[in-house]
Amino acid sequence: MTNPTATLLISCPDQRGLVAKIANFIYANGGNIIHADQHTDFAAGLFLTRIEWQLNGFNLPRELIAPAFNAIAQPLNAKWEIRFSDTVPRIAIWVSRQDHCLFDLIWRQRAKEFIAEIPLVISNHPNLKVVAEQFNIDYQYLPITKDNKLEQEAKQLELLQNYKIDLVVLAKYMQIVSGDFIAKFPQIINIHHSFLPAFVGANPYHRAFERGVKIIGATAHYATADLDAGPIIEQDVVRVSHRDEVEDLVRKGKDLERVVLARAVRLHLQNRVLVYGNRTVVFE
Amino acid sequence: MTNPTATLLISCPDQRGLVAKIANFIYANGGNIIHADQHTDFAAGLFLTRIEWQLNGFNLPRELIAPAFNAIAQPLNAKWEIRFSDTVPRIAIWVSRQDHCLFDLIWRQRAKEFIAEIPLVISNHPNLKVVAEQFNIDYQYLPITKDNKLEQEAKQLELLQNYKIDLVVLAKYMQIVSGDFIAKFPQIINIHHSFLPAFVGANPYHRAFERGVKIIGATAHYATADLDAGPIIEQDVVRVSHRDEVEDLVRKGKDLERVVLARAVRLHLQNRVLVYGNRTVVFE
Amino acid sequence: MTNPTATLLISCPDQRGLVAKIANFIYANGGNIIHADQHTDFAAGLFLTRIEWQLNGFNLPRELIAPAFNAIAQPLNAKWEIRFSDTVPRIAIWVSRQDHCLFDLIWRQRAKEFIAEIPLVISNHPNLKVVAEQFNIDYQYLPITKDNKLEQEAKQLELLQNYKIDLVVLAKYMQIVSGDFIAKFPQIINIHHSFLPAFVGANPYHRAFERGVKIIGATAHYATADLDAGPIIEQDVVRVSHRDEVEDLVRKGKDLERVVLARAVRLHLQNRVLVYGNRTVVFE
């Protein structure tokens, strides 16, 4: 579908006429809605929606859509954002020593499973430089110690600005990102190698093995100051048995990690994820 | 949620303004939409939607909703139906000798997993009469032979009319229902004990065993004249191995059959299934 | 298979010749092995095996098998037990107010999915008496309060002895069984309505909803003094989304609970579960 589209993500207090008002705005300006999805959280009294329409034939010029919609959104007390499908987001992938998620995300981007640019890889280890170079991606090696963390986070932030990064993907980056950093750059997706909230923190596969679970999982979530506690975007699981050693859990887990992380990144880039409180609505 | 709702299921040729027109109709009459979901089949040029709103505070009396909406639907060339959540549908369950789906459906209805009455069980065998009686459901034993099939189908149809049945559930009814019968009473959900279109027809578990598959499945679909070829509502699968004999496949399959059939019945009763061509849209 | 079998479950320090010694014992006495499975836990230096052979044609009379095998087992420092397939175990099902696991276990026992007798249901509520009576099972109502727990556990223990119970199944029994009780009667399988170790303790579905997980699970495990921490026998999961309210999680969870509990009970009754440390080997 080369026809560019606009997507509105809206959340506001539930009330009569919301669907009508939003749909009328698009119809009145000649837009053709191709996807519309909504959800009502009755307990929270919250209405959440995602509407996507074709820009061809839409009478409002792009730069006027936001101000025009704002006139509708403000009386509804709505939080909202608009995205255009032909604006290509820029991703920085952060890794440590493991390469499976890095390879996978690059392969998917090359295969156009999602539309984004990947101009930058940041790592606290030097060894994946060769992978980044293989695909002509800049690689910034920023080792982290107890003493230099603050300083390195300042450099990381500067890199994100210089490279005009929209999204950071922690693709098995085995360092804790500070709450301070996240406050400054909140668009961060992390993959945790367990079925959260089981095995929060370090060495989940070892602990899964010790607990003798029969299923392991992986969880992609937005990073928050509270470690492994951010809004969950996607999870998946795989069956294990007593025959699986820790190294088998690691191997099986890698297949989960790359698929779960890739799905979460794709959903995010297609503007299908709406966060409220510590939860996500995923408009699939 | 004891507040009764109305649900519109609509399919029509895709065009601008559909969401706006339908949402306006409900808003103009004071309705509060609680669920709205849509799908566009671009290849077929078809727009499909399900909209549910609360009847409390809706200004149109029930009997006027259909004619009023028809005035909107006709120029759009729309096929549509309306259902009210407090109209309790009546189900006839058809069985042969196996009781697992029968027990399961009755248990779920008692547990209010779906809202329906089950006044009638029809069978070509006498042995499940005791189950029906245990739950105070009428049991009609109509044995089928090559010679009496036409005659018995006439009786079955009469029973459905007498009992004011809205939906027939073939809960492991091991007889072929004629195309003629289905033409007269098309609201029939069947459970087939394979992952269709694999193993159409008789003895799917035996054939799955012979083929050496590593996963087996079950499929719930609307019955059509073409055996096991009707629109699929729901499917699920379970892993098997060389250790599983045919009888293990049958046992594992039963767990699938009852869950898949129950999900399909529930989705149908909640007016979440829209059939077009030989496909379904399931608005979950 | 009406031919009765004997099953040995053995664990011992790993060493050369174990398979040969055990297989020779059976072969020398004319036994025909129909299933043999083994597992080595290299970290623990432990060899675990399950061997099942036909008793027809076996030259040792039943009462001599245990002493004869003991002569082999003792020098190997082995822990072992022997079971005969035609010894029918007796189960007490413990419930509170929910009936889905109770119904399901009774149905499976009637359908011969596992071979056992169910002579007794114990509950801290009176309301499922009608279900037990429907299937001619004795129902003992033993309400639990803070003050009478010790006293009631004494009665429960007495009932288990009087009814010659081999296995207690906690089929959504919403009371904590004391460590003291478990020490006296350790053969207890519990179903926990979460994907352990996530959501240990009370109200797992509410907490899963609050955490915004995308998958929920159920866990069958042996009861231990440490709540929800016993050796896991079986787990399974189902996908949920933002559309699922807590009540949907409960409904979907029930389907998991009954299947996971039934699988665990069946595996236990077929002597396929070997516990060591806090882990299980499940010889499927």
Next chain:
Amino acid sequence: MTNPTATLLISCPDQRGLVAKIANFIYANGGNIIHADQHTDFAAGLFLTRIEWQLNGFNLPRELIAPAFNAIAQPLNAKWEIRFSDTVPRIAIWVSRQDHCLFDLIWRQRAKEFIAEIPLVISNHPNLKVVAEQFNIDYQYLPITKDNKLEQEAKQLELLQNYKIDLVVLAKYMQIVSGDFIAKFPQIINIHHSFLPAFVGANPYHRAFERGVKIIGATAHYATADLDAGPIIEQDVVRVSHRDEVEDLVRKGKDLERVVLARAVRLHLQNRVLVYGNRTVVFE
């Protein structure tokens, strides 16, 4: 585990004493069994087993193991093969235009998920040469037309011999390999992009879309003269919905294909797959 092992795969008519005889052979020569698994197909009267033991401390020199075991196997009428874990098998990967399985297999081999060499890629298209070269693997471009097929298969066979290939992996090779070729080189694993036996033949995703299935799958099997009918090694599935276009099925299917094919290749290389009739026993 750097300690090399020997693995026996045996199938023979079921009879008393098989486990004892085989275990005694290994024990008598000082071997330490680390894995033993067996299966009896009662219908076929067939006993199948896989036994793996450490070579360190085994008294028979490697070249004498086969003749020595043959003396035991012949009276049992057994088919058997022996493999040594430190003999590194050589794989040729055959591809057409899609690169996902090729990338994935190479990545897994580099990550040591299985132990093998990949010296050769054969393709009927030139475009993946760049991938092979990236990893220093020879790439042979052999375009296939109606007229040159026989000739090209002769060249393919010659290449397999020159490169001393043990296993061919058809990693989305979209050409039919002739029965004649397979007769000459039977060690071929294929990935079919459907849940066989559903959608045998061409364009399974298009046909799955048309049929409106709710789950799609992938199947890894040994190639046989009868297309898509060979013994199944591994299958897996993923859920789809009406929202998924054919291109989404293709995308989701790719994730299945690479995981299912990789699992099958790994199981084969670890000598865990025993074929009999058109079925496999997979000793996991």
